[in-house]
Amino acid sequence: MEATTLTAWDRVCIARDSKRPKAIDYINALFDDFIELCGDYLFGEDKSIIGGIASYNGVPVTVIAQAKGKSVEENVKRNFGSTNPEGFRKAVRLAKQAERFNRPIITIVDTSGAYPGRGAEERGQSRAIADSIMTFSNLNVPVFSIVIGEGGSGGALALSVANKIIMLENAVYSILSPEGFASILFKDISRTKEAAEKMKLTSSDLYKAGVVDYIISEPDGGAQHDFDLVIKQLNLVLTDLIDTYLKKDKEFIKYDRYQKFRKIGTINE
Numbered sequence: 001m002e003a004t005t006l007t008a009w010d011r012v013c014i015a016r017d018s019k020r021p022k023a024i025d026y027i028n029a030l031f032d033d034f035i036e037l038c039g040d041y042l043f044g045e046d047k048s049i050i051g052g053i054a055s056y057n058g059v060p061v062t063v064i065a066q067a068k069g070k071s072v073e074e075n076v077k078r079n080f081g082s083t084n085p086e087g088f089r090k091a092v093r094l095a096k097q098a099e100r101f102n103r104p105i106i107t108i109v110d111t112s113g114a115y116p117g118r119g120a121e122e123r124g125q126s127r128a129i130a131d132s133i134m135t136f137s138n139l140n141v142p143v144f145s146i147v148i149g150e151g152g153s154g155g156a157l158a159l160s161v162a163n164k165i166i167m168l169e170n171a172v173y174s175i176l177s178p179e180g181f182a183s184i185l186f187k188d189i190s191r192t193k194e195a196a197e198k199m200k201l202t203s204s205d206l207y208k209a210g211v212v213d214y215i216i217s218e219p220d221g222g223a224q225h226d227f228d229l230v231i232k233q234l235n236l237v238l239t240d241l242i243d244t245y246l247k248k249d250k251e252f253i254k255y256d257r258y259q260k261f262r263k264i265g266t267i268n269e
Contacts, residue, residue: 008196014170023065046087051094062098065108082115085128107159109147114155136161142245167203169218174201
């Protein structure tokens with residue numbers, strides 16, 4: 001199917017495709033000398049978040065990624081990319097470490113949403129998400145987020161309070177799933193495809209709204225059909241962003257991020 005004829009629901013299906021490259025593929029393709037750092041120093045290790053330090057074109061960076069698996073076994077291990085409170089606390093810990101050592105942060109977003117289980121709620125899920133949003137809002141180092149698949153709900157927002165948001169063409173980014181929207185707003189799960197259109201969750205919709213700053217084009221059928229092309233485009237954008245923001249002072253970086261989110265949703269009459 002040609003990209004120009006794709007509906008919003010088509011893009012949702014592509015974003016969820018099990019063959020689509022996952023966070024670990026992007027980490028391996030984009031960065032050198034990646035060293036994973038685990039744990040939140042409070043409860044335990046959350047495998048849905050892969051985080052650590054790496055080198056990007058010789059520049060030390062911190063990478064924080066939401067990880068889905070490539071098999072049923074790996075998806076179970078990674079909780080299907082749905083993060084628990086300890087995962088968000090790990091992200092906060094790594095972000096503060098990056099600020100301490102003046103490292104740019106690259107986050108990779110791919111989740112249907114934060115984990116809604118009882119244990120997660122008992123361990124402070126909403127507070128963990130809020131703390132992550134607050135922390136990333138106040139960082140003095142640049143943050144660049146890449147939405148590679150699903151960007152769902154607060155689980156995605158927790159890692160995408162960034163100076164610039166990069167989104168793959170067939171990725172989606174929204175407050176909840178189309179199924180959830182149809183169920184809550186329409187009271188009819190059969191209207192999921194209609195909900196996807198109403199939600200304006202595609203990369204082109206979000207670019208027009210000023211939420212997304214860059215769109216990375218994909219080959220027909222998704223990024224898995226020419227991953228090298230996707231990585232080449234990402235490298236061009238990331239290289240330019242890192243070179244630009246490394247020349248900026250801390251106050252500019254913080255204010256720049258603040259201004260980005262203040263402008264979202266502005267209506268000009």
